[in-house]
Amino acid sequence: MLQGLRVLDLTRNLPGPFATRMLADLGAEIVKVEPPEGDPARALGSLFEALNRGKDCRKVDFKTEDGRATLREWAREADVVVDSFRPGVLDAMGLGHAALSAVQPRIVLCSITGYGQTGEWAQRAGHDLNFMAMSGALDQMRARNGDVAMSNIQWGDLAGGSSMACIAILAAVFEAQRTGRGRFLDVSMAHGLFAHQVMPQATGALLEPMLGRKPRVGEDMLNGALPCYGLYRTQDDRWLAVGALEHKFWRVACEVFERPQWAAQHWQRGLMPNSPESNALREAVDALVASRPLADWAARFGAADACVTPVLTLDEATRHPLFAAPARLPWAAVE
Known part of the structure; x- marks a missing residue:
């Protein structure tokens, strides 16, 4: 379905690689760019294979001008670039949206971060557990006894990050095909998780007048009240x-x-x-x-x-x- 879509994947860990794997499964051509020492996930064997099947894996030294020049050259033939660096890192390397747009006006740059490109939390480090905690999602995942449950599915990375990134990328590519201009997409995993809580926010407001307070564990519509x-x-x-x-x-x-x-x-x-x-x-x-x-x-x-x-x-x-x-x-x- 996405045959002909070319994506440069500069990401590591889970959110970006899973997003581009989904695009690859849909037919896109993914060029995975790794540092000279390779993606750290290679040490995990089966996880690396699961996240990067169907990708063209290449190594580039981001720290050298020759390496950055290579990336800009590859961007000329790309439709999408996906990164997971902290805000400002790509700009500092001369690989931000303005620089990439100069060589490819249609380019869509999707940056997946924990807390977004702007604001006081933008530069803070975090992982899935932190995004779950800060968004309120972790509070909604409690056992019957009230204990917070630690999910073995990384909802912040995958639902707040990967899935939201894919939706935004496909929308931006559709726009670029019509207008000839790309977009810089700011995907925040914490904000993505917060947006997914549409049901508890709505049902909590519905039940609050009956309870005299917000529902607790086992009291909301879909977590035990029915x-x-x-x-x-x-x-x-x-x-x-x-x-x-x-x-x-x-x-x-x-x-x-x-x-x-x-x-x-x-x-x-x-x-x-x-x-x-x-x-x-x-x-x-x-x-x-x-x-x-x-x-x-x-x-x-x-x-x-x-x-x-x-x-x-x-x-x-x-x-x-x-x-x-x-x-x-x-x-x-x-x-």
Whole structure:
């Protein structure tokens, strides 16, 4: 789909390389530029391969004028340059947007940083955990006991950084094709994560008048307040994901649970979140799910159109027919 799009990838670590890998998967030609000693991620083997498959890897010494001149020459034939340096570093090397535009007016420069190009936080170092913490996203990822949960998915890097960068790049390239002028894109991972919290911001405001305060853990619409939408521990200490948000799915789930009398108890039928009745129903579902092992529930719900699924381990997901074969991209195009 992106055949003919040429991208210079000056990034390291996770956000930039994953962004350009997605572009490569979509057909773009990616020239990955590494320092003379190579990308530090090469030491991680499988991670480097996962992030950089399909890329043309080249080494350039950014510290020399000859190396910088080589990059400017490559930029003449490029549509996009992606970097992850701190603000001002590319300008200091003579590789900022103004310099690149002088050799290629259509060039789109996308800079992925933690906190953006301007403001008092612009020069601060950070990693995914910091962006999660500062954006409020980490506060939204709490276990039932209230402890903050440390996700093993780097949402700041990937959702706030990689995905936002790809969206901005494709929009800027579309504009450049129509106008002949490129753009300098400022992608902040912290701000990207903050923007992703559209649901808790909206539902928090909705529930605040009922609670007299902002919802806490287990009290928001999609983090435990609804009996029909939650995580329930099974007899063997596994978890069942009940996502019967709409009444039609909850009705089917209640049939599988062999509790048809629960079907009328649903938020779309007037059951108020966090009410005594709602809390009592959640406790009843909790007790029922805890009475059987996960394999039993998975078998019972296997053919039910109820939005209820087992919580798989990564190894189980890897072996599951949904992901094991045939291999496909998450955005596979239909011919």
